[in-house]
Amino acid sequence: MTPRPLPPGPLVAFYGDDLTGSSAAMEVLAFAGLDTVLFLAPPTPERLAAFAGHRAVGIAGMARSQGPAWMDAHLPPVFRLLAGLGAPVAHYKVCSTFDSAPHVGSIGRAAELGAEVFRVGAESWIPMLVADPGMGRYQSFGHLFAMAGPDGHRLDRHPTMARHPVTPMDEADLGRHLARQTALPVGLVDFVAMKRGEGSARLARARAAGARIVSLDVLDHETLVEAGRLIWEEGGSPTFTVGSQGVGAALVAWWREAGLLPAAPAIPVPPPVDRIAAVSGSVSPVTAGQIAHAVQNGFEGLRIDPSLAVDPAAWEREVGRAGEAALAALGRGRDPLVYSAAGPDDPAVAALRDATRTAGLSEEVVNDRIGAGLGTILNRVVRQGRLTRAVISGGDTSGRVAARLGIDALAALAPMAPGAPLCRAYTDDGGAGLEIALKGGQVGGPDFFVAVRRGAPTSKAG
Known part of the structure; x- marks a missing residue:
């Protein structure tokens, strides 16, 4: 044939x-x-x-x-x-x-x-x-x-x-x-x-x-x-x-x-960066392990209380507080990692579910607020900290966060883990400065956040 x-x-x-x-x-x-x-x-x-x-x-x-x-x-x-x-x-x-x-x-x-x-x-x-x-x-x-x-x-x-x-x-x-x-x-x-x-x-x-x-x-x-x-x-x-x-x-x-496409070309390896920032809305146990590894290797883990998202005013204050804490971490020479939960058994997961039910809100509305809040934090830290690289963790979170960063297009730069490349982010005004990795909750090896900082692929993932 x-x-x-x-x-x-x-x-x-x-x-x-x-x-x-x-x-x-x-x-x-x-x-x-x-x-x-x-x-x-x-x-x-x-x-x-x-x-x-x-x-x-x-x-x-x-x-x-x-x-x-x-x-x-x-x-x-x-x-x-x-x-x-x-x-x-x-x-x-x-x-x-x-x-x-x-x-x-x-x-x-x-x-x-x-x-x-x-x-x-x-x-x-x-x-x-x-x-x-x-x-x-x-x-x-x-x-x-x-x-x-x-x-x-x-x-x-x-x-x-x-x-x-x-x-x-x-x-x-x-x-x-x-x-x-x-x-x-x-x-x-x-x-x-x-x-x-x-x-x-x-x-x-x-x-x-x-x-x-x-x-x-x-x-x-x-x-x-x-x-x-x-x-x-x-x-x-x-x-x-x-x-x-x-x-x-x-x-x-x-x-x-079939001989229709040549072998893959060599992929450039990006250089390491001194500082990055990350946000996570994932409840996966894989991400929980990655957060723990990151905290042991130069990141500062910063919890944000997602149950406060049922109240717009309280959530705005919580987002502001977490943003200040993230900038302070940068000032101490640490890489801020703001997260809403550490695995499915984190009490924050059940607390969010109960708060959403009590407030009579849909999960979609609350999750939109959480994603937007994490995006507001990352946007503030990237801009005020003049960072060139960042990570977003959580499949349902990433789109909401990226929208707050003004990103309208991505192009893959280098592999970090299967399914989670480091990307060049484009904005509709022609900007293309930020490098960003977006990962699903279950994606990547234990050192994923550290790997993005150093510009080398993560250790073998499960």
Whole structure:
């Protein structure tokens, strides 16, 4: 079979359902040698023109923390914008742990809306690829597994995802999990068929049985290449896909296997910096370990009380107090790290939940305030401290914080940990001074914050 050639112009256009996940998708493509830009909001034609010639264009969103009604209002215009770019692959990027539920972050509803805009009829299919071995995510017979430290866990038994505060995972079979969110039939190409060279035949059977979404098992490089081949060679025109950064990894793997893309170029190593600042809204135990390591290595851990966010006036005072404390830490030669919780068992998590319920507020409203407050703190510290590098931790936090920094676009500079590159931040006034790393709660080795300061990749993550 002669491989389908790579056309000129954008190859991949993607929308990420949160910011840190979007940066993971950007990283895969950028470090493969494809010029990639990630916008933090749908760009104007003029803003797009500033990045003309890029081979991948992404838009970071917040669908992961929103309900179906929000998706109905906001996703179709974004999908139409992506369709207008003319890329052969359009990608709805989801978390590699499939964070979703019928009422929040519904991947099923997003797939339905994408199918309408990209005209995925009964004669076509939507590839779904969630696994990514480079991130410690593996799928076998439709079940997703994820690493936690040195150990792998089925997702419904994962120490973090089974206890996620918003979308706890109680089903590792992604087809079953997705069936709660959409009536679109889901099929599977399992890794055995892919290993035996029967991927195309298995795909044909799934489609003949009525599958509109077809999930692709990936366990290793060989199955990753085969998944990329199925997407690129047997997808629609354009191909609308749903999945993690594994979609980009699979495409790159196939393009290289087929001789369409050269080996990855050398990636420059950024120099260390004397001082950085960080904020965290994550409740992951991985982040809790990273905070503890940072405090032992030159950072000053500064708690902010998230339960005060139910009262705007009290929260404003708390944000001001934490900002002053962070600047004072800089003055003492320490790197400020402002955080709302240290792991899921931190009493602050339960206190926030109780305060939100007592105040009669939605979690969305309170989380927006917390993210905006952390953004206000980081913006103040970066500007008054004249810092050139910063870290934001927390997938649901990062977009809100970045907005307060005036960032409208990112480009990957260097890998820090799989799924969390160091990025160049752009502002719509043409500024491009700040280097920033955005990481999901479960991403990175224990020394992630320290690694960003020194400009070298983090130790091996679980």
